Amino acid sequence: MxxxxxxxxxxxxxxxxPLREFVGYNMKLAFNAIQADLxxxxxxxxxxxxxxxxxxxxxxxxxxxxxQLAQALSIERPNLVQIIDELERRAAITxxxxxxDRRATALRATPSGQQLFDRANTLVQExxxxxxxxxxxxxxxxxxxxxxxxxxxSLPPSQGGMSK
Amino acid sequence: MxxxxxxxxxxxxxxxxPLREFVGYNMKLAFNAIQADLxxxxxxxxxxxxxxxxxxxxxxxxxxxxxQLAQALSIERPNLVQIIDELERRAAITxxxxxxDRRATALRATPSGQQLFDRANTLVQExxxxxxxxxxxxxxxxxxxxxxxxxxxSLPPSQGGMSK
DNA sequence: TATTGTTATACTCTATAACTATA
DNA sequence: TATAGTTATAGAGTATAACAATA
Numbered sequence: 001m002x003x004x005x006x007x008x009x010x011x012x013x014x015x016x017x018p019l020r021e022f023v024g025y026n027m028k029l030a031f032n033a034i035q036a037d038l039x040x041x042x043x044x045x046x047x048x049x050x051x052x053x054x055x056x057x058x059x060x061x062x063x064x065x066x067x068q069l070a071q072a073l074s075i076e077r078p079n080l081v082q083i084i085d086e087l088e089r090r091a092a093i094t095x096x097x098x099x100x101d102r103r104a105t106a107l108r109a110t111p112s113g114q115q116l117f118d119r120a121n122t123l124v125q126e127x128x129x130x131x132x133x134x135x136x137x138x139x140x141x142x143x144x145x146x147x148x149x150x151x152x153x154s155l156p157p158s159q160g161g162m163s164k
Numbered sequence: 165m166x167x168x169x170x171x172x173x174x175x176x177x178x179x180x181x182p183l184r185e186f187v188g189y190n191m192k193l194a195f196n197a198i199q200a201d202l203x204x205x206x207x208x209x210x211x212x213x214x215x216x217x218x219x220x221x222x223x224x225x226x227x228x229x230x231x232q233l234a235q236a237l238s239i240e241r242p243n244l245v246q247i248i249d250e251l252e253r254r255a256a257i258t259x260x261x262x263x264x265d266r267r268a269t270a271l272r273a274t275p276s277g278q279q280l281f282d283r284a285n286t287l288v289q290e291x292x293x294x295x296x297x298x299x300x301x302x303x304x305x306x307x308x309x310x311x312x313x314x315x316x317x318s319l320p321p322s323q324g325g326m327s328k
Numbered sequence: 329t330a331t332t333g334t335t336a337t338a339c340t341c342t343a344t345a346a347c348t349a350t351a
Numbered sequence: 352t353a354t355a356g357t358t359a360t361a362g363a364g365t366a367t368a369a370c371a372a373t374a
Contacts, residue, residue, distance in 0.1 A: 014232045018224040019217055022292050023308060024198040029238070030311035031195045033318035034188040049192075050364085053183055060182040067332060068178045074193065076366060081334060103332040103373045128186050131317050135310055144187060146307045147194035150295050154197035214341085231355060240343060245357060267350045267355040 023150075034131055041127040045120045046090070050075075052120055054083050055109065058093050059117045063106040065098070092116050187314075198295055205291040209284045210254070214239075216284055218247050219273065222257055223281045227270040229262070256280050 019025040035049065042052055050073075057072055058064065064072075070080045084107065087093045092113030098104040109117065132140045183189040199213065206216055214237075221236055222228065228236075234244045248271065251257045256277030262268040273281065296304045 014221075014225050014228055014236050016221065016236045016238075018220050020308075022288065023296055023304065023311075024195075024202055024213075024292065025217070026308050026311040026315075027191065027195050027198060030314040031188075031191050032238075033315050034191060037318055038188055048363090049188075053189070056182050057178075057180065061178050064178055065332080072178050072180045074180075074196075075364090077333070078335080078367085079365060098332095101332080101374070105333075124186065128188065131314050132187055133317050134313055139306075139310055140187065142303075142306065143310045144184075144190050146299055146303055146310075147187075147190040149298055150194040151190075151197050153295050153297050154201055212340090229355075239341090241356070242344085242358080243342060262355095265351075265355080267348095269356075 037131060038124065038127055041123050042120060044123060045116060047116075047120055050083050051086055052124065054080070055087060055092060055113065055117050056121070058087075058107045059109045059114060062108050065104045065106065067104070069107065087113070090116075201295060202288065202291055205287050206284060208287060209280060211280075211284055214247050215250055216288065218244070219251060219256060219277065219281050220285070222251075222271045223273045223278060226272050229268045229270065231268075233271065251277070254280075 016025070038049055042048055047055070053073055054069060057069055061068075066080055066084060067077060070077045073080070084093070084095065088095055090113075091110055093107055093109050095105045095107060098106050132143070135143065180189070202213055206212055211219070217237055218233060221233055225232075230244055230248060231241060233248075234241045237244070248257070248259065252259055254277075255274055257271055257273050259269045259271060262270050296307070299307065
Protein backbone atom coordinates (compact mmCIF):
# COMPACT_ATOMS: atom_id res chain seq x y z
CA MET A 1 0.00 0.00 0.00
CA UNK A 2 2.89 2.31 0.78
CA UNK A 3 6.56 2.34 0.01
CA UNK A 4 7.29 1.61 3.64
CA UNK A 5 5.14 -1.50 3.48
CA UNK A 6 6.90 -2.65 0.34
CA UNK A 7 10.22 -2.18 2.08
CA UNK A 8 9.01 -4.23 4.98
CA UNK A 9 7.68 -7.09 2.90
CA UNK A 10 10.39 -7.50 0.33
CA UNK A 11 13.46 -6.55 2.33
CA UNK A 12 14.46 -6.29 5.97
CA UNK A 13 15.16 -2.56 6.01
CA UNK A 14 13.54 -1.92 9.33
CA UNK A 15 15.51 0.59 11.35
CA UNK A 16 14.97 3.62 13.52
CA UNK A 17 15.51 6.25 10.79
CA PRO A 18 12.01 7.75 11.27
CA LEU A 19 13.06 8.75 14.79
CA ARG A 20 16.54 9.98 13.94
CA GLU A 21 15.26 13.43 13.00
CA PHE A 22 14.54 14.16 16.67
CA VAL A 23 17.27 15.51 18.92
CA GLY A 24 15.72 13.76 21.91
CA TYR A 25 15.89 10.32 20.32
CA ASN A 26 19.55 10.72 19.35
CA MET A 27 20.31 12.05 22.81
CA LYS A 28 18.67 9.09 24.50
CA LEU A 29 20.87 6.65 22.59
CA ALA A 30 24.01 8.73 23.07
CA PHE A 31 23.30 8.99 26.78
CA ASN A 32 22.64 5.26 27.03
CA ALA A 33 26.04 4.67 25.42
CA ILE A 34 27.74 7.04 27.85
CA GLN A 35 25.95 5.58 30.83
CA ALA A 36 26.89 2.01 29.90
CA ASP A 37 30.55 2.94 29.34
CA LEU A 38 30.68 5.04 32.50
CA UNK A 39 29.18 2.33 34.67
CA UNK A 40 31.61 -0.22 33.25
CA UNK A 41 34.42 2.25 33.92
CA UNK A 42 33.36 2.99 37.48
CA UNK A 43 32.82 -0.70 38.24
CA UNK A 44 36.64 -0.93 38.33
CA UNK A 45 36.56 1.09 41.55
CA UNK A 46 33.19 -0.25 42.73
CA UNK A 47 31.34 3.03 42.14
CA UNK A 48 28.39 3.99 39.96
CA UNK A 49 27.34 7.23 38.34
CA UNK A 50 25.47 8.59 41.34
CA UNK A 51 27.97 7.56 44.01
CA UNK A 52 30.79 9.08 41.95
CA UNK A 53 28.85 12.34 41.49
CA UNK A 54 28.08 12.56 45.20
CA UNK A 55 31.68 11.81 46.16
CA UNK A 56 32.94 14.46 43.74
CA UNK A 57 30.82 17.16 45.38
CA UNK A 58 31.67 16.01 48.91
CA UNK A 59 35.37 16.25 48.00
CA UNK A 60 34.85 19.69 46.47
CA UNK A 61 32.73 21.00 49.35
CA UNK A 62 33.81 19.47 52.64
CA UNK A 63 31.21 19.47 55.41
CA UNK A 64 28.28 20.10 53.11
CA UNK A 65 24.85 18.91 54.24
CA UNK A 66 22.81 16.21 52.59
CA UNK A 67 20.13 18.73 51.70
CA GLN A 68 22.72 20.89 49.93
CA LEU A 69 24.08 17.86 48.13
CA ALA A 70 20.62 16.77 47.04
CA GLN A 71 19.93 20.23 45.68
CA ALA A 72 23.26 20.43 43.83
CA LEU A 73 22.67 16.99 42.29
CA SER A 74 19.01 17.73 41.48
CA ILE A 75 17.80 14.62 43.25
CA GLU A 76 15.25 14.24 46.02
CA ARG A 77 16.49 13.93 49.60
CA PRO A 78 15.08 10.43 50.14
CA ASN A 79 16.98 9.14 47.13
CA LEU A 80 20.24 10.46 48.49
CA VAL A 81 20.12 8.37 51.66
CA GLN A 82 21.12 5.08 50.09
CA ILE A 83 23.87 6.80 48.10
CA ILE A 84 25.36 8.28 51.26
CA ASP A 85 24.87 4.96 53.05
CA GLU A 86 26.86 3.23 50.33
CA LEU A 87 29.74 5.71 50.48
CA GLU A 88 29.79 5.59 54.28
CA ARG A 89 29.75 1.78 54.31
CA ARG A 90 32.85 1.91 52.13
CA ALA A 91 34.48 4.36 54.57
CA ALA A 92 34.85 6.85 51.73
CA ILE A 93 32.97 9.55 53.64
CA THR A 94 31.85 10.29 57.18
CA UNK A 95 28.56 11.63 58.51
CA UNK A 96 29.28 13.92 61.46
CA UNK A 97 26.56 15.79 63.35
CA UNK A 98 26.57 19.54 62.87
CA UNK A 99 27.15 21.08 66.35
CA UNK A 100 25.31 24.26 65.38
CA ASP A 101 22.22 22.49 64.02
CA ARG A 102 21.67 19.06 65.44
CA ARG A 103 19.21 18.18 62.70
CA ALA A 104 21.92 18.34 60.07
CA THR A 105 24.91 16.13 59.29
CA ALA A 106 28.13 17.28 57.67
CA LEU A 107 29.57 15.09 54.93
CA ARG A 108 33.30 14.81 54.53
CA ALA A 109 35.56 12.55 52.48
CA THR A 110 38.00 10.37 54.41
CA PRO A 111 41.62 10.16 53.24
CA SER A 112 40.84 6.86 51.55
CA GLY A 113 37.71 8.42 50.07
CA GLN A 114 39.83 11.22 48.66
CA GLN A 115 42.18 8.64 47.13
CA LEU A 116 39.23 6.71 45.76
CA PHE A 117 37.92 9.88 44.16
CA ASP A 118 41.30 10.72 42.61
CA ARG A 119 41.50 7.29 41.04
CA ALA A 120 37.88 7.38 39.86
CA ASN A 121 38.23 10.91 38.53
CA THR A 122 41.13 9.88 36.33
CA LEU A 123 39.09 6.96 34.99
CA VAL A 124 36.09 9.19 34.30
CA GLN A 125 38.21 11.76 32.46
CA GLU A 126 39.61 8.97 30.29
CA UNK A 127 36.07 7.70 29.73
CA UNK A 128 34.91 11.19 28.74
CA UNK A 129 37.79 11.62 26.29
CA UNK A 130 37.06 8.20 24.80
CA UNK A 131 33.38 8.99 24.26
CA UNK A 132 34.05 12.36 22.65
CA UNK A 133 36.79 11.10 20.36
CA UNK A 134 36.64 12.10 16.69
CA UNK A 135 34.55 15.19 17.33
CA UNK A 136 35.60 18.23 15.32
CA UNK A 137 38.01 20.77 16.81
CA UNK A 138 36.08 22.53 19.55
CA UNK A 139 33.28 20.03 19.10
CA UNK A 140 33.37 18.89 22.69
CA UNK A 141 33.07 22.44 23.96
CA UNK A 142 30.25 23.27 21.55
CA UNK A 143 28.45 20.08 22.55
CA UNK A 144 28.54 21.02 26.22
CA UNK A 145 27.27 24.50 25.40
CA UNK A 146 24.44 23.08 23.29
CA UNK A 147 23.45 20.69 26.08
CA UNK A 148 23.37 23.54 28.58
CA UNK A 149 21.27 25.61 26.19
CA UNK A 150 18.71 22.79 25.98
CA UNK A 151 18.67 22.60 29.75
CA UNK A 152 18.09 26.36 29.92
CA UNK A 153 15.26 26.13 27.37
CA SER A 154 13.34 23.87 29.73
CA LEU A 155 13.27 26.42 32.53
CA PRO A 156 10.25 28.75 32.62
CA PRO A 157 11.34 32.22 31.42
CA SER A 158 10.03 33.77 34.64
CA GLN A 159 12.49 31.86 36.80
CA GLY A 160 16.07 32.63 35.93
CA GLY A 161 17.26 29.25 37.16
CA MET A 162 15.82 28.77 40.61
CA SER A 163 13.94 25.59 39.85
CA LYS A 164 15.54 22.24 39.39
CA MET B 165 41.64 23.45 54.99
CA UNK B 166 40.89 24.10 51.34
CA UNK B 167 39.35 26.90 49.34
CA UNK B 168 36.32 24.72 48.70
CA UNK B 169 35.81 24.27 52.40
CA UNK B 170 36.06 28.01 52.98
CA UNK B 171 33.45 28.53 50.30
CA UNK B 172 31.18 26.06 52.00
CA UNK B 173 31.54 27.52 55.47
CA UNK B 174 31.34 31.21 54.77
CA UNK B 175 28.96 31.29 51.81
CA UNK B 176 26.38 29.03 50.25
CA UNK B 177 28.13 28.55 46.94
CA UNK B 178 27.40 24.86 46.66
CA UNK B 179 26.60 23.91 43.10
CA UNK B 180 27.41 21.21 40.57
CA UNK B 181 30.27 23.06 38.85
CA PRO B 182 32.80 20.29 39.65
CA LEU B 183 30.73 17.96 37.43
CA ARG B 184 30.04 20.41 34.62
CA GLU B 185 33.35 19.59 32.92
CA PHE B 186 32.00 16.16 31.96
CA VAL B 187 29.96 15.71 28.80
CA GLY B 188 28.00 12.89 30.39
CA TYR B 189 26.82 14.99 33.31
CA ASN B 190 25.62 17.80 31.06
CA MET B 191 23.93 15.28 28.81
CA LYS B 192 22.10 13.65 31.68
CA LEU B 193 20.57 16.97 32.71
CA ALA B 194 19.79 18.00 29.13
CA PHE B 195 18.14 14.64 28.51
CA ASN B 196 16.16 14.89 31.75
CA ALA B 197 14.88 18.28 30.55
CA ILE B 198 13.92 16.87 27.17
CA GLN B 199 12.26 13.83 28.69
CA ALA B 200 10.20 15.92 31.11
CA ASP B 201 9.07 18.30 28.36
CA LEU B 202 8.35 15.46 25.94
CA UNK B 203 6.30 13.50 28.44
CA UNK B 204 4.30 16.61 29.31
CA UNK B 205 3.83 17.20 25.58
CA UNK B 206 2.72 13.65 24.83
CA UNK B 207 0.40 13.58 27.84
CA UNK B 208 -1.88 15.82 25.75
CA UNK B 209 -2.56 12.82 23.50
CA UNK B 210 -2.15 10.23 26.25
CA UNK B 211 1.13 8.84 24.93
CA UNK B 212 4.60 8.56 26.43
CA UNK B 213 8.05 8.46 24.90
CA UNK B 214 8.09 4.73 24.26
CA UNK B 215 4.53 4.39 22.98
CA UNK B 216 5.12 7.29 20.60
CA UNK B 217 8.37 5.78 19.33
CA UNK B 218 6.73 2.41 18.79
CA UNK B 219 3.74 3.96 17.03
CA UNK B 220 6.05 5.99 14.77
CA UNK B 221 7.84 2.85 13.56
CA UNK B 222 4.61 0.88 13.15
CA UNK B 223 3.25 3.71 10.99
CA UNK B 224 6.49 3.81 8.97
CA UNK B 225 6.72 0.03 8.57
CA UNK B 226 3.26 -1.54 8.38
CA UNK B 227 3.09 -5.23 9.29
CA UNK B 228 6.43 -5.31 11.01
CA UNK B 229 6.92 -7.92 13.71
CA UNK B 230 7.43 -7.26 17.38
CA UNK B 231 10.92 -8.70 17.24
CA GLN B 232 11.81 -6.30 14.42
CA LEU B 233 10.34 -3.42 16.37
CA ALA B 234 12.24 -4.38 19.51
CA GLN B 235 15.47 -4.51 17.55
CA ALA B 236 14.85 -1.17 15.84
CA LEU B 237 14.06 0.46 19.20
CA SER B 238 16.98 -1.26 20.97
CA ILE B 239 14.74 -2.64 23.69
CA GLU B 240 14.26 -6.20 24.88
CA ARG B 241 11.28 -8.15 23.58
CA PRO B 242 9.66 -8.60 26.98
CA ASN B 243 9.66 -4.85 27.55
CA LEU B 244 7.84 -4.28 24.29
CA VAL B 245 4.82 -6.33 25.27
CA GLN B 246 3.22 -3.79 27.57
CA ILE B 247 3.92 -1.01 25.07
CA ILE B 248 2.12 -2.92 22.33
CA ASP B 249 -0.64 -3.85 24.78
CA GLU B 250 -1.15 -0.19 25.56
CA LEU B 251 -1.36 0.85 21.91
CA GLU B 252 -3.69 -2.04 21.12
CA ARG B 253 -5.96 -1.24 24.08
CA ARG B 254 -6.29 2.27 22.66
CA ALA B 255 -7.16 0.78 19.25
CA ALA B 256 -4.22 2.64 17.74
CA ILE B 257 -2.72 -0.56 16.33
CA THR B 258 -3.74 -4.13 15.61
CA UNK B 259 -1.95 -7.41 16.23
CA UNK B 260 -2.72 -9.78 13.36
CA UNK B 261 -1.25 -13.28 13.11
CA UNK B 262 1.22 -13.79 10.29
CA UNK B 263 -0.27 -16.49 8.01
CA UNK B 264 3.19 -17.59 6.88
CA ASP B 265 4.59 -17.97 10.39
CA ARG B 266 2.02 -18.54 13.07
CA ARG B 267 4.50 -17.68 15.80
CA ALA B 268 4.70 -14.10 14.60
CA THR B 269 2.27 -11.21 14.71
CA ALA B 270 2.13 -8.29 12.29
CA LEU B 271 1.67 -4.84 13.76
CA ARG B 272 -0.31 -2.23 11.86
CA ALA B 273 -1.69 1.19 12.74
CA THR B 274 -5.45 1.62 12.56
CA PRO B 275 -6.87 4.71 10.83
CA SER B 276 -7.40 6.30 14.22
CA GLY B 277 -3.89 5.26 15.21
CA GLN B 278 -2.56 6.97 12.11
CA GLN B 279 -4.49 10.12 13.06
CA LEU B 280 -3.18 9.87 16.61
CA PHE B 281 0.36 9.63 15.28
CA ASP B 282 -0.08 12.63 12.99
CA ARG B 283 -1.29 14.75 15.90
CA ALA B 284 1.44 13.50 18.23
CA ASN B 285 4.12 13.94 15.59
CA THR B 286 3.23 17.59 15.17
CA LEU B 287 3.41 18.08 18.93
CA VAL B 288 6.78 16.32 19.14
CA GLN B 289 8.21 18.42 16.31
CA GLU B 290 7.09 21.57 18.14
CA UNK B 291 8.63 20.19 21.33
CA UNK B 292 11.90 19.49 19.53
CA UNK B 293 12.03 23.00 18.06
CA UNK B 294 11.28 24.48 21.49
CA UNK B 295 14.08 22.54 23.17
CA UNK B 296 16.66 23.44 20.52
CA UNK B 297 15.78 27.12 20.38
CA UNK B 298 18.62 29.65 20.53
CA UNK B 299 21.21 27.21 19.23
CA UNK B 300 23.64 28.73 16.73
CA UNK B 301 22.96 28.46 13.00
CA UNK B 302 23.39 24.81 12.13
CA UNK B 303 23.73 24.03 15.82
CA UNK B 304 20.88 21.56 15.84
CA UNK B 305 22.39 19.61 12.96
CA UNK B 306 25.85 19.61 14.54
CA UNK B 307 24.37 18.50 17.84
CA UNK B 308 22.71 15.49 16.22
CA UNK B 309 25.95 14.59 14.46
CA UNK B 310 27.92 14.88 17.71
CA UNK B 311 25.40 12.66 19.52
CA UNK B 312 25.65 10.05 16.79
CA UNK B 313 29.45 10.18 16.97
CA UNK B 314 29.31 9.48 20.71
CA UNK B 315 27.00 6.56 20.03
CA UNK B 316 29.45 5.25 17.41
CA UNK B 317 32.37 5.62 19.85
CA SER B 318 30.69 3.16 22.19
CA LEU B 319 30.59 0.39 19.62
CA PRO B 320 33.58 -1.99 19.57
CA PRO B 321 35.72 -1.23 16.49
CA SER B 322 35.48 -4.86 15.39
CA GLN B 323 31.69 -4.73 15.01
CA GLY B 324 30.63 -2.15 12.48
CA GLY B 325 27.27 -1.62 14.15
CA MET B 326 25.70 -5.02 14.56
CA SER B 327 25.38 -4.81 18.33
CA LYS B 328 22.87 -2.71 20.11
C1' DT C 329 5.37 26.08 61.95
C1' DA C 330 9.33 24.83 59.15
C1' DT C 331 13.42 21.99 58.16
C1' DT C 332 16.79 17.72 58.27
C1' DG C 333 17.30 13.23 57.64
C1' DT C 334 14.78 9.12 57.24
C1' DT C 335 11.34 5.24 56.12
C1' DA C 336 7.99 3.35 53.31
C1' DT C 337 6.09 3.12 49.00
C1' DA C 338 5.15 3.37 44.05
C1' DC C 339 6.03 4.02 39.25
C1' DT C 340 8.92 3.74 35.09
C1' DC C 341 12.56 1.76 32.44
C1' DT C 342 15.48 -1.98 31.88
C1' DA C 343 17.36 -6.88 31.96
C1' DT C 344 17.17 -12.04 32.39
C1' DA C 345 15.15 -16.68 32.88
C1' DA C 346 11.77 -19.60 31.50
C1' DC C 347 7.47 -20.94 29.45
C1' DT C 348 4.17 -21.95 24.94
C1' DA C 349 3.55 -22.57 20.42
C1' DT C 350 5.35 -22.84 16.53
C1' DA C 351 9.23 -23.61 13.01
C1' DT D 352 17.10 -27.14 18.15
C1' DA D 353 15.86 -22.48 17.39
C1' DT D 354 12.60 -18.57 17.21
C1' DA D 355 8.31 -15.34 18.40
C1' DG D 356 5.71 -13.73 21.82
C1' DT D 357 4.79 -13.92 26.56
C1' DT D 358 5.04 -14.15 31.82
C1' DA D 359 7.33 -13.44 35.99
C1' DT D 360 10.75 -11.20 38.31
C1' DA D 361 14.44 -8.16 39.76
C1' DG D 362 17.20 -4.16 39.66
C1' DA D 363 18.06 0.66 39.02
C1' DG D 364 16.44 5.61 39.10
C1' DT D 365 12.99 8.70 40.51
C1' DA D 366 8.90 10.80 43.04
C1' DT D 367 5.70 11.73 47.07
C1' DA D 368 3.77 11.21 51.84
C1' DA D 369 4.73 10.99 56.44
C1' DC D 370 7.44 10.46 60.58
C1' DA D 371 10.94 11.91 64.60
C1' DA D 372 14.12 15.20 66.04
C1' DT D 373 15.27 19.77 66.02
C1' DA D 374 14.96 24.67 64.87
